[in-house]
Amino acid sequence: xxxxxLLAAVAVALTFPAAAQDAEPEGxxxxxxxxxxxxxxxxxxxxxxxxxxxxLAPDAExxxxxxVIQLMxxxxxxxxxxxxxxxxxxxWYDNISxxxxxxxxxxxWGDPNYDNPEATGETKVLPEGLKxxxxxxxxxxxxxxxxxxxxxxxxxxxxxxxxxVLQPVETEPYPAWHSRDAYAPRxxxxxxxxxxxxxxxWNQVWWPVHCYGMIGVGRNYSPDxxxxxELYTVIGHAPRHLDRNIALVGRIIEGMEHxxxxxxxxxxxxxxxxDEFDKRTPILxxxxxxxxxxxxxPAFEYLSTEGETFAKYADARANRRDPFFIAPAGGADICxxxxxxxxxxxxx
Amino acid sequence: xxxxxLLAAVAVALTFPAAAQDAEPEGxxxxxxxxxxxxxxxxxxxxxxxxxxxxLAPDAExxxxxxVIQLMxxxxxxxxxxxxxxxxxxxWYDNISxxxxxxxxxxxWGDPNYDNPEATGETKVLPEGLKxxxxxxxxxxxxxxxxxxxxxxxxxxxxxxxxxVLQPVETEPYPAWHSRDAYAPRxxxxxxxxxxxxxxxWNQVWWPVHCYGMIGVGRNYSPDxxxxxELYTVIGHAPRHLDRNIALVGRIIEGMEHxxxxxxxxxxxxxxxxDEFDKRTPILxxxxxxxxxxxxxPAFEYLSTEGETFAKYADARANRRDPFFIAPAGGADICxxxxxxxxxxxxx
Numbered sequence: 001x002x003x004x005x006l007l008a009a010v011a012v013a014l015t016f017p018a019a020a021q022d023a024e025p026e027g028x029x030x031x032x033x034x035x036x037x038x039x040x041x042x043x044x045x046x047x048x049x050x051x052x053x054x055x056l057a058p059d060a061e062x063x064x065x066x067x068v069i070q071l072m073x074x075x076x077x078x079x080x081x082x083x084x085x086x087x088x089x090x091x092w093y094d095n096i097s098x099x100x101x102x103x104x105x106x107x108x109w110g111d112p113n114y115d116n117p118e119a120t121g122e123t124k125v126l127p128e129g130l131k132x133x134x135x136x137x138x139x140x141x142x143x144x145x146x147x148x149x150x151x152x153x154x155x156x157x158x159x160x161x162x163x164x165v166l167q168p169v170e171t172e173p174y175p176a177w178h179s180r181d182a183y184a185p186r187x188x189x190x191x192x193x194x195x196x197x198x199x200x201x202w203n204q205v206w207w208p209v210h211c212y213g214m215i216g217v218g219r220n221y222s223p224d225x226x227x228x229x230e231l232y233t234v235i236g237h238a239p240r241h242l243d244r245n246i247a248l249v250g251r252i253i254e255g256m257e258h259x260x261x262x263x264x265x266x267x268x269x270x271x272x273x274x275d276e277f278d279k280r281t282p283i284l285x286x287x288x289x290x291x292x293x294x295x296x297x298p299a300f301e302y303l304s305t306e307g308e309t310f311a312k313y314a315d316a317r318a319n320r321r322d323p324f325f326i327a328p329a330g331g332a333d334i335c336x337x338x339x340x341x342x343x344x345x346x347x348x
Numbered sequence: 349x350x351x352x353x354l355l356a357a358v359a360v361a362l363t364f365p366a367a368a369q370d371a372e373p374e375g376x377x378x379x380x381x382x383x384x385x386x387x388x389x390x391x392x393x394x395x396x397x398x399x400x401x402x403x404l405a406p407d408a409e410x411x412x413x414x415x416v417i418q419l420m421x422x423x424x425x426x427x428x429x430x431x432x433x434x435x436x437x438x439x440w441y442d443n444i445s446x447x448x449x450x451x452x453x454x455x456x457w458g459d460p461n462y463d464n465p466e467a468t469g470e471t472k473v474l475p476e477g478l479k480x481x482x483x484x485x486x487x488x489x490x491x492x493x494x495x496x497x498x499x500x501x502x503x504x505x506x507x508x509x510x511x512x513v514l515q516p517v518e519t520e521p522y523p524a525w526h527s528r529d530a531y532a533p534r535x536x537x538x539x540x541x542x543x544x545x546x547x548x549x550w551n552q553v554w555w556p557v558h559c560y561g562m563i564g565v566g567r568n569y570s571p572d573x574x575x576x577x578e579l580y581t582v583i584g585h586a587p588r589h590l591d592r593n594i595a596l597v598g599r600i601i602e603g604m605e606h607x608x609x610x611x612x613x614x615x616x617x618x619x620x621x622x623d624e625f626d627k628r629t630p631i632l633x634x635x636x637x638x639x640x641x642x643x644x645x646p647a648f649e650y651l652s653t654e655g656e657t658f659a660k661y662a663d664a665r666a667n668r669r670d671p672f673f674i675a676p677a678g679g680a681d682i683c684x685x686x687x688x689x690x691x692x693x694x695x696x
Contacts, residue, residue: 104560104608180529182666221671237586245674320589332589336587
C-alpha cells in the first residue's frame with residue numbers, strides 16, 4: 001500500500017495533463033482534473049496557418065521525431081511570425097540543424113554554416129520578402145485589453161470573496177499572483193498566451209513572456225531585431241529577462257522532449273564544439289500545417305484562457321488543495337500555469 | 349561581423365558562468381563578468397561532508413558520468429540530510445537507478461524494484477538509524493535572519509537611491525524583486541541558498557525553494573515526509589508549489605546535464621514504462637566526498653550570498669544593462685539568480 005504511493009510521491013504534484021491517481025485519497029480536484037472536466041465549448045481550435053510541423057532526423061534508434069509549433073496570433077510578434085511562414089514556405093529551414101543546447105536555458109537552431117569557419121557547405125541565402133521590425137514591436141498597445149481586464153478584475157474580486165471561505169485560515173491573504181511578478185507590474189493570459197503588462201495607465205503596453213517551451217527569434221546587437229532565420233526555445237527556468245528584449249513568436253505544443261533532452265553542447269553558451277558537430281540534430285523540414293495534405297495535417301485545441309475552467313485551473317495551480325499538498329502557496333508564477341493544449345482528430 | 353553576432357544572439361543573455369564575449373560592444377558588465385571579478389575572500393569553501401559524488405553508468409558512447417551534489421547546511425532539512433548520509437554510507441544507493449524523467453518537471457531516482465510487480469530483484473531493505481521528520485520541519489524559525497535582514501534592508505535602501513540615477517527614466521520604480529514573488533511574501537538568499545519567508549512577524553518562518561537543480565525527497569501522502577530513499581531534481585521551470593510540501597535537501601552543482609538530458613519516460617508522470625526499462629540509467633554509487641581518498645575528493649566553493657559581489661550580481665540579473673539588453677526588467681525571479689558555484693583544486 002505504502003509501496004504504490006511512494007513512487008507516486010512527487011507524482012501527485014503534476015504538470016498538466018494529469019493522469020488518473022488510482023491510490024489517491026479523496027479530495028478537491030487537481031488542476032489536471034479540472035481541465036479534464038472542461039466543456040467542449042471552452043476548447044479553441046488552432047488554425048492550421050498557425051501550426052508548424054518541424055521534422056527532425058530520426059533518433060539513434062531510428063524513431064521519428066516531430067515537433068509541432070503554435071505561432072502567435074496578431075498583434076504579438078506579427079512581422080516575425082510572417083517571416084517564419086516565409087522561411088517555411090521557401091523551404092529555407094530544410095536541412096538546417098540544432099547547433100546549440102545550453103542547459104537550463106535554450107535549444108537553438110539555424111543554418112550551421114552561418115558564422116562557421118569550418119563550414120562544409122555554403123551559407124544559405126535568405127528568402128525574398130522578409131520584413132524588418134523595430135524594437136518597439138517587442139511590445140503591443142492593446143486597448144481592447146483594458147476594458148476586458150476591468151471586467152475580469154471585478155469578476156475576480158467577487159470570486160476571491162468566495163474563496164476566502166475555502167482557504168485554510170493559516171494561509172496569509174497574499175495579493176493576487178497577477179501582481180506578484182518580479183519582471184512586470186502585472187501578468188495575465190490573453191487568447192491562450194501568457195503575457196505581461198506595464199499596468200493600466202493610458203499608455204499601457206503588453207508583451208508575451210518567456211516561459212518554458214516558448215520560441216524566440218535570435219538577433220544581433222541592438223538595433224537588430226532578428227529575421228526568424230535563427231530560432232530558440234526555452235528548456236529551463238523561464239529567462240524572463242529576455243522579455244521585451246527579443247521577439248517571441250510561438251511555443252512548442254508537441255514533441256518538446258525531442259529538443260529538451262538533446263545532449264548539451266560543450267562549447268561556449270552551449271554551442272556544439274567542432275569536435276562534437278556530429279551531435280547537431282538535423283532538421284529535415286519545417287512546414288506550415290495548412291500547406292500539408294489533409295491527412296498529414298495535425299489539429300490542436302487550447303483551453304480558452306477567458307473561460308470559467310481556465311480560471312478554476314489557474315486558481316487550483318495557485319492554491320493546490322488536492323490530497324498530496326499540505327501548504328497551498330496562495331499564488332503561482334505565470335510560467336507555472338501552462339495553457340492546456342490537446343491534439344484532436346483533424347476535422348476536415 | 350554581423351555574422352559572428354547573430355550566433356551570439358541569445359548568447360549574451362547568459363546563464364552563469366559567463367564566457368568572454370569577444371564581439372561584444374562596450375558597456376556595463378554582465379552578471380558573469382561581475383562574478384569573475386569577485387575577490388577570493390568572497391568565495392566560500394563547501395565542506396566535503398556536504399558533497400555527494402553520484403556516479404552513473406557510462407553513457408552509450410562509454411563516457412563517464414559523474415554528478416556532484418551539495419547538501420544543505422543546518423537548519424534546513426537537517427533530518428533528511430542526515431538520512432542521506434546514512435543511505436550513502438550504507439552504500440544503499442549503489443545499483444539503484446533513474447526511474448522517472450518528466451519533461452519540464454523532475455528526474456527521480458530510487459530502488460527500481462520498489463513497487464514494481466515486474467521486479468527482477470529484491471526490494472532493498474532500508475538501512476538502520478533513519479530519522480523520521482515532522483511536516484513542521486519543512487520550514488525553519490530563524491531568528492538570526494531577522495536582525496541580519498533588517499541590516500540588509502537599510503543597506504539596500506541606500507543602494508537603491510544610488511541606482512535610481514543609473515536607471516533609464518522610462519523604467520517604472522518597481523518594488524524590490526524580493527517582495528514580488530508569487531509564492532511567498534518575501535524571498536532572499538541565506539548562506540548560499542535561495543529561500544523564502546513568511547515575513548518579518550515575530551513568528552516568521554523560512555524555507556528553501558524549488559529552483560532548477562534543487563534536490564527534494566519523494567514522499568507518500570501526508571503525514572509521510574519521506575526518508576531520502578527516493579530523490580528527485582528539478583529539470584524545468586521551478587515547481588515552487590512544492591515548497592513547504594516536500595523536503596529540499598540540496599542541489600546539483602556539477603553534472604546536471606547528465607540528468608536533465610536523459611530521455612523522457614513515456615509512462616504516467618514520466619516513469620519509464622515496462623517496454624523501456626532499458627532506458628533507466630543505473631546509479632553505480634553515491635559517496636559522501638569526505639569518505640573518498642583525498643585524490644578523488646572534489647572541492648567546490650560558492651560565492652557568498654552575503655558579500656558585496658553577490659549583491660551586485662543579483663542587481664545585474666534584475667537590471668540587465670550589458671550591451672545586448674535594451675529593456676532591463678527591474679526585477680528577477682529568485683530562481684533566475686543562480687548562486688555561483690565553482691570547482692577548485694582540492695586544498696588538502
